[in-house]
């Protein structure tokens with residue numbers, strides 16, 4: 001159906017509100033809601049702030065001033081995602097809207113979960129409310145790409161991240177100098193860090209290989225950014241990291257992926273062998289640990305494994321203009337990556353370093 005300019009305007013406002021949950025809503029979807037009166041004035045708005053917290057529709061309803069509640073039966077609700085029709089951690093939003101019975105509800109996208117898709121929408125229609133679905137649908141599906149991928153594939157949305165020198169190295173030291181505990185070899189300048197930390201905060205997990213942990217001893221957090229740090233996933237199928245390693249002591253919540261598990265292993269130990277393939281690991285990280293997205297930060301071998309197995313959705317890569325003239329080769333960017341859709345920036349520069357953000361060539365919904 002074709003939507004009026006006013007519909008698109010209010011849905012865009014709801015989409016912008018939804019985006020505010022980007023660091024805290026996952027593994028729940030990003031949802032925004034705008035309630036408009038008969039004169040096309042916004043009388044209520046809300047978004048889904050935190051996992052398990054009130055849904056956007058409830059937030060919007062509760063934001064309405066007391067003298068506006070009489071207008072609710074004439075209102076139009078703009079909701080970026082189909083209202084839920086099941087009682088989970090909170091009551092069903094479709095029940096709330098059915099009770100209020102507004103004149104019209106405009107929905108961005110249906111819930112991707114096949115078990116709920118269409119049911120919230122149907123409930124509202126049966127209550128006699130006009131329901132129009134599909135306003136800004138493609139852009140909203142992109143905004144909720146992680147949730148969409150999760151519900152269809154039962155695995156996390158995977159983002160690969162690395163930094164390379166202009167001559168193609170991610171660590172400028174010769175191998176004999178990459179000794180345990182020798183620390184990281186920064187490729188990018190300090191100015192690049194805030195964006196790197198934002199990239200971390202956007203994902204629920206951060207994966208790093210045992211070799212990188214041994215040499216670089218990375219922090220893997222979001223530093224001063226006001227957002228939760230992702231949960232560390234230490235990829236150690238050869239079991240070379242001891243349980244008393246500083247990273248595991250510092251972060252008892254870290255998931256330690258090991259080849260074999262003894263009967264008295266920590267519940268955060270996840271059994272996985274390299275020959276089982278990354279799909280198997282990703283399935284476990286989603287199903288058993290609730291990781292709806294994963295940022296893979298290295299090292300080179302780990303990143304190359306993800307690239308070779310096609311087990312990724314996005315790539316974020318820094319490039320420094322300075323050569324290192326040797327060292328550890330950085331992964332090669334696949335030749336068939338595509339730009340981000342809907343005007344989202346796929347490249348930029350901060351200080352002297354430049355970054356790109358590319359997407360896997362398969363469609364988000366494939």
Ligand SMILES: [Zn+2]
Pocket residue numbers: 055056057083084091092093094
């Ligand atoms: Zn809901």
